[in-house]
Amino acid sequence: MEGHYVMDKKIIGVDLGGTTIKFAILTKDGEVQQKWSIETNTLDEGANIVPDIVGSIKHHLKLYEMEPKQFIGIGMGSPGTVDRKNGTVTGAYNLNWKTVQNVKQVIENETGIRFTIDNDANVAALGERWKGAGENDPDVAFITLGTGVGGGIVSNGALVHGTGAAGEVGHMNVEPNGYLCTCGNRGCLETYASATGVVRVARDMAEEFAGDSQLKKQLDDGQEITAKIVFDLAKKNDILAKMVIDRVCHYLGVACANISNLLNPSFVVIGGGVSAAGDFLLNNVANHFEKYAFPSVRKTTHLRLAQLGNEAGVVGAASLALSLE
Amino acid sequence: MEGHYVMDKKIIGVDLGGTTIKFAILTKDGEVQQKWSIETNTLDEGANIVPDIVGSIKHHLKLYEMEPKQFIGIGMGSPGTVDRKNGTVTGAYNLNWKTVQNVKQVIENETGIRFTIDNDANVAALGERWKGAGENDPDVAFITLGTGVGGGIVSNGALVHGTGAAGEVGHMNVEPNGYLCTCGNRGCLETYASATGVVRVARDMAEEFAGDSQLKKQLDDGQEITAKIVFDLAKKNDILAKMVIDRVCHYLGVACANISNLLNPSFVVIGGGVSAAGDFLLNNVANHFEKYAFPSVRKTTHLRLAQLGNEAGVVGAASLALSLE
Structure with missing residues (x-):
């Protein structure tokens, strides 16, 4: 293996809320290596939210000099009704998302990183279970x-x-x-x-x-x-x-x-x-x-x-x- | 494949109750091919129950001209507190089982067929889910x-x-x-x-x-x-x-x-x-x-x-x- 160095791939978490969107880059073991957040722009029926998420991820990957291929994927928690299979969200009223939002499709196309989504209470449960009180x-x-x-x-x-x-x-x-x-x-x-x-x-x-x-x-x-x-x-x-x-x-x-x-x-x-x-x-x-x-x-x-x-x-x-x- | 005929392996179910013990031989698809039952003998602190189960299985395999190797395994539902890992049962009062019963060990040794166990309500749930109202x-x-x-x-x-x-x-x-x-x-x-x-x-x-x-x-x-x-x-x-x-x-x-x-x-x-x-x-x-x-x-x-x-x-x-x- 001399001269070879394979870095473990990372994961990205996105917590979409009505006032802020939180981001973090973690190791596979759940160690938070970077985290940041942006304001949620709910104007224009929330039309800027997904582009803002894409832009913020791209910006930070550049900042940290990281490439899409260094990531296993992006996971996101969202309010509203989440269609996990299709990666869409509907009826997230605190985001002004009234119609179906093709979250997965846009984020995968724009970032080149695979994407998966679940509702916000479920991802919070996963977080506490993995790295919090759930041991x-x-x-x-x-x-x-x-x-x-x-x-x-x-x-x-x-x-x-x-x-x-x-x-x-x-x-x-x-x-x-x-x-x-x-x-x-x-x-x-x-x-x-x-x-x-x-x-x-x-x-x-x-x-x-x-x-x-x-x-x-x-x-x-x-x-x-x-x-x-x-x-x-x-x-x-x-x-x-x-x-x-x-x-x-x-x-x-x-x-x-x-x-x-x-x-x-x-x-x-x-x-x-x-x-x-x-x-x-x-x-x-x-x-x-x-x-x-x-x-x-x-x-x-x-x-x-x-x-x-x-x-x-x-x-x-x-x-x-x-x-x- | 001419001349070769491999029969799909079968499974055996045992439903241990306070009055009767029910048995069935099923295909992997859940089709019941044979079924029978015996009375539960709760005398002598239920000491005859496991030997009776072993005897009844052996007797019926002989009757149907089947060999242990034709079976994937035996699954059993039992009252009382079931230790699934060790295959033991305690505190099944309707069987007069007050002490730990090494059900799995005895049945595997005596029949030469692998064995697994869970409690009676759980196996009934599995049954209804698999072949009943649970679709x-x-x-x-x-x-x-x-x-x-x-x-x-x-x-x-x-x-x-x-x-x-x-x-x-x-x-x-x-x-x-x-x-x-x-x-x-x-x-x-x-x-x-x-x-x-x-x-x-x-x-x-x-x-x-x-x-x-x-x-x-x-x-x-x-x-x-x-x-x-x-x-x-x-x-x-x-x-x-x-x-x-x-x-x-x-x-x-x-x-x-x-x-x-x-x-x-x-x-x-x-x-x-x-x-x-x-x-x-x-x-x-x-x-x-x-x-x-x-x-x-x-x-x-x-x-x-x-x-x-x-x-x-x-x-x-x-x-x-x-x-x-």
């Missing part, structure tokens, strides 16, 4: 608590897609006659455990609460309340805030238990903005989880906080490209 | 409603085991402060939708029911009630019986919706003794399922009755052996 275990469930509640399921080492819509953790029913959800159903987890759900629970419980509570006062004063404010007040022992968080965590605990009774993953990883509440959230959810998990499941499935934060998407997206090798 | 789709969930409620999940064409205890559909929570379950938790699906669960719901609802009902009369008279009786009375428009079945089907609908929102399988197949209630059960469950399934899941996941009956176990068990090829 690269073959069986990991991921729940993301943000504006909505999303999820991704890895079983036997592979993402579960079902007929295409698997992972709708936020729309698991946790209260038969519960809050009306944007999906049209009632009692979806999302209506209680998303950032807006927490506030909704707080407003509802405040109405019937008569004791001494800062949260109650702030709501009665018409101050703006966020999930973070409710969690912070609960940490400071505000009685109403604690009741609100306990109710939210009850629903999360039921959902985590039902996922686990069904799939018995090694880890249920909780991420997204609301998970910034940290161990306070995790321990509370775990208390409820233990009440509803089957005994052998309680011992073998562990709840964890996500570890990669914003990087989960771009890392998981890159990992999609490993399938192109 | 050999890669994504199928199976729920069996019997004395208890069990299940098996096939995703991406493979059984989901998680860390080993996946498929506990009967212990998904459907009512936070519900009936106490044998597992120690409250509100498990099994406490409402198993054969005994249906009767429990009937007794409970009868207490608060004041109208005219044959079911109410039979319960008040101290007559023995079964799930079948409740279903039959509901089909005859008995008001109380209809209310009972509607409540049971509500819980089943919630569970099916939560499984489907998470995994979006092509089919959720409902089997087991209680499913003998047929379309009356299925349509009622489907009505509730539609209320709780995410819109795109409602369109793509279909509820179905199991089609193989008692044969699901032995067919699915045999299919396990295909992995030994």
